Amino acid sequence: MEIKDLSINEDILNLFNYTLNDDAKATVKSLLLKPLETKEKILYRQQVIKGFLENISLFETYSYSRIDFRQVYIFLQSFDDEEFLEKGLKLKLHFSKQKHSDYRSRCVQLIMLFHRLHNHYIKRIVTAPFPEEYKNDIRLIDDFLNSFKLDYYENLIRSNKFGVKHIIQIINLISVKKRKKEITAFQDAYTLFEAYISIAKGIRQHKFVFPEITGKQVALTQFYHPLLANPVKNSFEANNNVILITGPNMSGKSTLLKAISICIYLGNIGFAVPAQGAKIPKYDNISVFINLNDDLQSGYSHFMTEIINLKKVVELSGTDKPHYAVFDELFRGTNIDDALEISKTTLKGLLNFKNSLFFVSSHLHQLTEMEEIQDGSIATYYLDCNLKESTPAFTYELKPGWSDIKIGRILFEKEGLNELLQHKHTLS
Known part of the structure; x- marks a missing residue:
């Protein structure tokens, strides 16, 4: 492909960039610059984006705290059992105010962010317009978020009953997901999910049509x-x-x-x-x-x-x-x-x-x-x-x-x- 004179990376990208984080923006850019090999793949991507357009009213107010989002992603990516599941963790959380505050704030930040994303968007999305293959991505995101029992923990946090045992439960759950590589799969799927939201917003904003x-x-x-x-x-x-x-x-x-x-x-x-x-x-x-x-x-x-x-x-x-x-x-x-x-x-x-x-x-x-x-x-x-x-x-x-x-x-x-x-x- 010889397309540098079309300014895809410099100018056209801005028509579709309504992302809230750098990873999603990089994915929009990647989708824009990567050729598709077959007509079937073109039609598949059209159908995926059309699915988001069918749900566009849901994403009109799509938002979250960018700082919370980035910190949660870094926490999940850098999670290590030796650091977070150290020996005597329960006692240290009871007797170290600094460690308790650090671990609690990380878990609360994760629960509150995931609860917002799940309840406001993922649970409400209508999956019928999407191709079957992409429905699997949405299910992966939904299953991952569901596994955190977000309503249960969010209620404990709001009632100020989120204690040491709940922190340890969250840490253990993250540890399991890290070993099973579920965190990477979720982050990849959600980054692509947000990239598609961004592209759909751009298409609607500029009133483009699918050929x-x-x-x-x-x-x-x-x-x-x-x-x-x-x-x-x-x-x-x-x-x-x-x-x-x-x-x-x-x-x-x-x-x-x-x-x-x-x-x-x-x-x-x-x-x-x-x-x-x-x-x-x-x-x-x-x-x-x-x-x-x-x-x-x-x-x-x-x-x-x-x-x-x-x-x-x-x-x-x-x-x-x-x-x-x-x-x-x-x-x-x-x-x-x-x-x-x-x-x-x-x-x-x-x-x-x-x-x-x-x-x-x-x-x-x-x-x-x-x-x-x-x-x-x-x-x-x-x-x-x-x-x-x-x-x-x-x-x-x-x-x-x-x-x-x-x-x-x-x-x-x-x-x-x-x-x-x-x-x-x-x-x-």
């Missing part, structure tokens, strides 16, 4: 870039495997390609997407090259980096596995004659990989004269731009075909550079 996972068809209705405050929404359907996007500078080509690619990527990891409706195939590889710079560390020039990236995509596409790739302003790192010639070769060649989908944006208007474009083998789209009193007004609307507006020349002339450059200065 239909199709065979080859890509169709996006009213899709948009989710990081824009007031995005222009477009609709698009791919009936060709090679699509050329044209349009002047500042018309929004890069943003459009990012918006489409974010939908494709999120759909392929089982997340909902920023659109009103979507049909998206399962792709084995996704490569997005938009913010391309010279690779100085590897010693590659801008143009050589483009060549290497294209070669990787072609080799992957040659395996007959479906590939999605985006090349923004392909071959802008070389002169216009070379760029035109090899762009034509590239566009023609990409037609051979029918299972894949390629987006290529370009300033080279001459490409529209290609036979493959004229006969419709390669689809062309452009972002519209109107002229108002010789001033470009960008609509950011995607339309089939291509634009003949030459923004560079218009702006050049509007700023009076023709006159300035022709003016003769005399030396004083």
